[in-house]
Amino acid sequence: MAKKLVEQITSMDEDFTQWYTDVCIKAELIAYSHIKGFMVIKPYGYAIWENIQKHLDARFKETGVQNVYMPLLIPESLLEKESELVNGFAPEVAWVTSGGTEPLTERLCVRPTSETVFSDFYKDDVHSYRDLPRLYNQWCSVVRWEKETRPFLRSREFLWQEGHTIHATKEEAEARTQQMLNVYADFLSEDMAIPTIKGRKTDKEKFAGADATYTIEALMHDGRALQSGTSHFFGQKFAEAYDIQFTDRDNKLKYVWQTSWGVTTRLIGAMIMVHGDNSGLVLPPNIAPIQADIIPIQQNKDGVLDKARELYDELKKAGLSVKLDDTDKTPGFKFAEQEMRGIPVRIEIGPKDIEAGQCVVVRRDNREKYTVSLSELAAKVPEILAKMQKDMFERAKDHRDTHTYKAADYDEFIKTINEKPGFVKAMWCGDQVCEDKIKEDTGATSRCMPFEQENISDVCVCCGKPAKKLVYWGKAY
């Protein structure tokens, strides 16, 4: 039966896409609903999201951010005030046209993002430089009518947070845009064990209505890129469209400077695709809803369950989130379940272990086994988890680095991007024509212009004209 559980997921080497879907289902993260593109997030998946929220929310609040809640529905006229945004989102919004038994006089869209609503609110909320900055965020769901959908990665409804800030000066708004990108990058590397490339999006790839979009790009196990979080600098574009003015210290009326930034349940997809293996999920200890799974061996033998419960209490007391699997399944099946769910360590304890005053701790990521004396377990498990968290990051970083290539000319570029899954670093002239051509020729897109620039060559990899920027290119989810 243990074998059966494992066999239920496709091998990642055989079909990565199918492996991903299998893990989402078999690890009980989601279920498909009867509405295309809308998924049910099951308890285990939602517990992961709650942990992501807990960590991120604390990081936001440390920087002075406050949470609010804005209306779900947006009148069409409000959406239309900023033309770039409406053009960007109009093809993918859901429209409410009647409320109760009455048709509405104006249709309302289900929020795809809330720049318009925040701007409309700020317009009346802010009067003086004393009211600034406003650093608001909301945790909510949004709807975008995507054609192709995949669990977590692209769905018609998803959960996210969207921060929207306004400032008295350009410098302060720009600094906030960078600050939040750094908050995301630090959270991903420290808690999710996912290394990212920080950089700026090209104009083609930036958010509709933004002056500048900054991104963190992660590399999945299959060599595809995933945009994992974005932070936008809007300049005064929305302020002008929505008339958000304040009286500055010099007594003059001025428009505010604005930012927005967000991450979504897509992060769960990133975690699956960066850390998972052929036995299922592998969760970083900082995010795992259950960090240790105690699995008794020969649990019907005298004293085994008692000892297992003792260990459970001790680990719980040490601040760990623990599960004791005392169901009547076989140990082998329990191991397979623990592995499928990516619980960072399992603790095996049977009659012989008890006699020897020890137990066996097995790490999920590399299956390393530790024989630990029972009296030291509560001190040792946190150490093992800390080591595992660190190793997972290093492993992901190694994978990213060994799958990041350089290309100086177009032949090399095409060959690399087609044959070697990963990032390709190459120079770019700054012209969208080259971006379009690369996409057409290879399916790859510009992921970002990294903050850490290098000079690989003096000319654009595509057209040969003078190069302006180093760009990370990749095939993306």
Place this chain on the structure above:
Amino acid sequence: MAKKLVEQITSMDEDFTQWYTDVCIKAELIAYSHIKGFMVIKPYGYAIWENIQKHLDARFKETGVQNVYMPLLIPESLLEKESELVNGFAPEVAWVTSGGTEPLTERLCVRPTSETVFSDFYKDDVHSYRDLPRLYNQWCSVVRWEKETRPFLRSREFLWQEGHTIHATKEEAEARTQQMLNVYADFLSEDMAIPTIKGRKTDKEKFAGADATYTIEALMHDGRALQSGTSHFFGQKFAEAYDIQFTDRDNKLKYVWQTSWGVTTRLIGAMIMVHGDNSGLVLPPNIAPIQADIIPIQQNKDGVLDKARELYDELKKAGLSVKLDDTDKTPGFKFAEQEMRGIPVRIEIGPKDIEAGQCVVVRRDNREKYTVSLSELAAKVPEILAKMQKDMFERAKDHRDTHTYKAADYDEFIKTINEKPGFVKAMWCGDQVCEDKIKEDTGATSRCMPFEQENISDVCVCCGKPAKKLVYWGKAY
């Protein structure tokens, strides 16, 4: 200026409704959005909701409840499977009719409640008695197209939690219905300092589709009742409509037994109307986002701000949520702001206090002043807060009890309900005709048939036929 802030709210004795709205705005809980019935929950209002969530969520999880997330949109055909529910909600749902540029082949409603979606999910999720019970809950927003709207009390969109559980036996489902009602009642009394009457709704007042609806009813300061939380027992009605079957221990296919239960942001309205006064909000210490507001007196004098900061650090270290108001406003204005926002205690500290090694602590609820030695402050404030929490509950209970009347005959009933704001306890025959007549004659509704029954008379207060139940009647929000 301090006076001006207070004068901005209407006296509650003059116009309670206007007082309520004024407090919502002036205490910065909400702002009106540009969409009728949709409000913006501002940082202070949302911080209160976060505290309500934190307390309630922990209480849910203690009983084994797990959080999930279900789709926002519900296909019309899915909604229609249970006819009572659809008839109950059809007049007040918002319909999505197009996604992106395409009209939908079937309209989708924005969830007004999620019994249908949970049922549709459970249908495929549950197979055996081993899969039961399922104790799922979600925190989300819902939309109901109300005609009259008021902040927190009745809005077209509101935040809530909805628990949906399924069980193998009727007894277990009934017990869960009661258990969650008790969780709500305990939370309201212990954390929100709001006493409630627990009871069962009459058939006229119960939830569309429920076999039985249980409620906690609270009494507001103006003598109006507020339904503050409900727990529903569905029997097997949804199970049959949505075909949720499981194989029981006896190997027979059976329908599950189902419950649902919810509380909403309406609880914030209850807290305002039970505890507030003519200076603004009064928040129970267990729920207040800021528990103590340190207000320096003559803060420009040497050492005052330093000492205030020291106290801030000490109180913070003692686990309290503290604010130090070192802005350049006058102390009087700061007092008025602290009172408007209902911060449980303020701590006044000036040069003379420092010289005497003491400070003044003022309770928000009764303005009682305590002179506390600085060295004892961190120990004393939690005591004062605990006392205040208890007193607030007792005061609300006294108010409720002194505004609960009995009526044995219809003349007395009409006179009492019209002249004395509050609950009126009276006997009822069980016939909806009498409920309808009472509503027509007085505007009052049956709030609940309390669990603690009394025998006031042997006959129905309205028709004189034999009485079946004691009922709490009242005019309600």
